Amino acid sequence: MTHTSQGSTGSAEVVNALIRNELSWEELLGLMRAPKSEIRFEETIAAWQSLVTWDEQILLPLGENLFIVAKNGRAIVKTTAGAELGPWNGNWKMQCRMIVRRTREDLLEIYPENDMTIDPSLVEIREFLCPVSGTLLDTDCVPPGFPVEVDFTPDLGTFYRDWLGKELPVTL
Known part of the structure; x- marks a missing residue:
């Protein structure tokens, strides 16, 4: 097409x-x-x-399969498959299934063997999966033991008010 x-x-x-x-x-x-x-x-x-198959109003896409939506007057994070991952400004990654690749064998499943292969003593790969569908939502490459962080938290109020010129349909 x-x-x-x-x-x-x-x-x-x-x-x-x-x-x-x-x-x-x-x-x-x-x-x-x-x-x-x-x-x-x-x-x-x-x-x-x-x-999407659910009815909540999408307020802002966070990724291909991740959204901030309006539910019961509040903003929450929701996946395409319908998993609700907590408040919009919380750490949604903590509600996901997670695969942690921290050994050389784990890393070789996604990276080819060569001189550039990641050193597992320096970093680990964390894959965050939708708890309903298993769809990959995000990936982090961090030092071992590094806390699980959110990539960013948008300023929904400012975005709606100043950029869109609209009232945000939820309470923050």
């Missing part, structure tokens, strides 16, 4: 193709270079909302 991004950078069809990874590199490059539609965020949220 070919999608044109020239002159239609705000079209719902292009945004749907974008989040479904259906755009060619040339189409994606054209989309990145074109002026952004003022309704791109709303189109993106609508496209993501159409892909």
Whole structure:
């Protein structure tokens, strides 16, 4: 399927193709270079909302399979599969299944044997998985024993008020 991004950078069809990874590199490059539609965020949220099976309103995507959603007047983190991982500003990774690769054998499952192979005495790889579907949500490469940290916590209130010019539909 070919999608044109020239002159239609705000079209719902292009945004749907974008989040479904259906755009060619040339189409994606054209989309990145074109002026952004003022309704791109709303189109993106609508496209993501159409892909999930649950009803909570998506407030902000955090990744391909991770969202901040509105539930019972509060903002929480939820996966595509429906796992609820706690408050939006909490450490959602602590609610995930986790694979920790800390031996050379574990690391060789994902990295080839060569002079650049990661030294397990210096780092470990942590894979955070959805507790419902097992989908990979995030990966950290950290020193052994390093605490589990959240990559970032967005300022939802400022984003909605100052960037979108809208009222945030939840209490923070």
